Amino acid sequence: MPELPEVETCRRSLSRWTAGRRVVSVDLLDPRSVRQGRSDRPTAGHPEGKAALQAVVLAAAPGDIERHGKRLLWHFGARALLLHLGMTGRWSRAAPAYAKVRLRLDDGEALVFADPRLLGGIVPTEVESGRILLRQGLGPDALDAPLPALMGRRPIKVALMDQTVVAGLGNLHAAEALWRAGIDPRVPAGDVIGERHTALQKAVRDQLEGTLTMLSKDEEIEYVEDAGADNPFPLYQRAGSPCPRCGAAIAKLTQAGRSTWWCPGCQR
């Protein structure tokens, strides 16, 4: 599932692929992927999706792409597309299965948005209102802003995954960051203060930047859930294997319905 590093990599790829180019045509292969507002419901398709998409991407050259958490805002002059990848969305230059939208460029290349589960989408909008949608309901960005104070008795892992608290972390990177910081994922969020909070902020940053560096080596993004994809992470799906730091067996527990891998030996 895409988290901040995958979305940031998508941002950089789209910028690189469209530098100096124009979009010359649009193929809307599945109208459900273009939405009138931010929504993860496939039924919320825009009734005039193709026209709305064309009105943005044909009107001006592709420009800056802003990111906040897992959302992107792609400027085309004063207009923009809000992009979100949901659970399975990705932009690519290949011709993937489940292609939903194709933007053809003036160099003959095409950018394709594919999304098997249709939880992601594209919202045609304007830069000004798009900037509101980009941040609506989200906490500070996990990569670009300081980690906010964490509060309450719920487990720290659950708090880190709450997008209204901090935007961009999901299941995998929240768990790996807690391991880096040596913090037990069950500790109440409000207890992570002082030096532990500082350590966690550094761990989150290192986790995201480390993953970005790793992803930058490939032309097309692979998600770790993809069949045959590498799993470069020390904990993810490694229950029973030795912790690379202390050698204790990695354990797995369920928190808020999601699997958490952690090390009982060195996460306190």
Ligand SMILES: [Zn+2]
């Ligand atoms: Zn350990």
